[in-house]
Amino acid sequence: MGEGKQIARAARKQAIRRKAQRRHSRFYERCAHWSFSHHDGEPICWHRERWVLAGTALLITALSGFILPAWASAMRPEATAPAHDLLPLALPKAPAATMQAPTVEDWRVVQVQPGQTLSDIFQGQGLSLADLQRVMDAAGGAASALHNIRPHQEFDFLLGNDGGLRGFRFDKDQASRATVRFDGAKPTLVVQAREMERREHVAHGTIDSSLFAAGAKAGMSAAMVGKLADLFKYDIDFVQDLREGDSFTVVYDDVYRDGSYLAEGDIIAAEFVNQGRRYTAYRFRKADGSYGWFSEDGRPIQKSFLRIPVDFTRISSTFSVARLHPILGRMRAHKGVDYAAPTGTPIHAAGDGVIKFKGWMNGYGNFVVIQHNGTISTAYGHMSRFASERVGQHVSQGQVIGYVGMTGLATGPHLHYEFRVNGVQRDPQTVTLPKPEPLPAAQLARFKAEVVQPQLARLKALDANIKLARLGSTARNDD
The missing domain is CATH 3.10.450.350 (Nuclear Transport Factor 2; Chain: A,)
Incomplete structure (x- = not known):
């Protein structure tokens, strides 16, 4: 069976060969004798044509080995040698062996x-x-x-x-x-x-519980809130008059030295709205070189008199024409205001003046009277002790004249304070205090142009932004 397949395969090859010879008869006639095969068992013989084919193949191989590398090298761009200039250089002298690096002082x-x-x-x-x-x-x-x-x-x-x-x-x-x-x-x-720098800040707050809480929420330090209260203390009683919803806007600066925070600076401009009434203060350098704070109309914020001459915790008794005396037990006029405060709290002169009386005065205990002008005087009672000022000595507004106590007829430590006009006591909380004189005309014009107008525009822009922010917040909450 296998021999039959081999015979059939050989017959097909012979048929294909005869077909190719018939189709390409001319080529076979001319080149059949070039074959390397042998016929009829004859040994291989190298004829002329075989030598020519072998020599041509060797020649082509040799030329390829030499011509191709040479051609590749010829196609590369010639490398340009970099130019070098030699310059004489003066070398620094070697440091002497005795020289040492500077030491850092400890x-x-x-x-x-x-x-x-x-x-x-x-x-x-x-x-x-x-x-x-x-x-x-x-x-x-x-x-x-x-x-x-x-x-x-x-x-x-x-x-x-x-x-x-x-x-x-x-x-x-x-x-x-x-x-x-x-x-x-x-x-x-x-x-x-040393390098000094002042960095300006703007703060706005609304009173919810206390001034200090609102100031802290606005990013102000306790010291700066204290300066704000001190600025408006002539017009606002921050214990009795403050209401929820009152607001303030402050422009102030901090002091930096050599790039590091040093201390609180000063209030540059401020606005305080108390029970719907607006108060303003602007810092201004006066003609004598000193600084002061003035309202928009150019009047000093510092009034002729302090409304309250002591830091107090509460009003223990108000001005009254008839009051049951806590010690005497009978109805009696109380012609001043009692401010409760710890023993030893400093008492300040309400305004510039001269000490008219200093000593013991019946139920007032240790008592001081200051004459401010021809018509106005102030009186201070129940002091634990006096300051060093003497009768006839001039005192300035805010100067310490004594300390809170409970001498005389008193049930606890407090200051009894009276405001007298032509010798008659008036209620210190409601009496109309005289207005200070405004800046001179030339300084007033400069104050309004250089301070009030730019700072007022700034405060108004800030208020407008705050109102827009509140409207936006309200709209979001409604959605």
């Missing part, structure tokens, strides 16, 4: 603790009072800054390997630093100016 920073004195601080650094005296002598006029030191104030000490004082640094004032050195033939003093 200044020791000491912060003042409550109750400490400058001598305590020096002794705490292992220094003597003689060292402190050397500093005071070398500092000269700058030493005045060392006479009254405050808690948290900082002093820098530079000590030698033996513990001796080599240098001392302190703030001459807010904008300059003084350095005293003892590492030379004689002491030296250098005063350097």
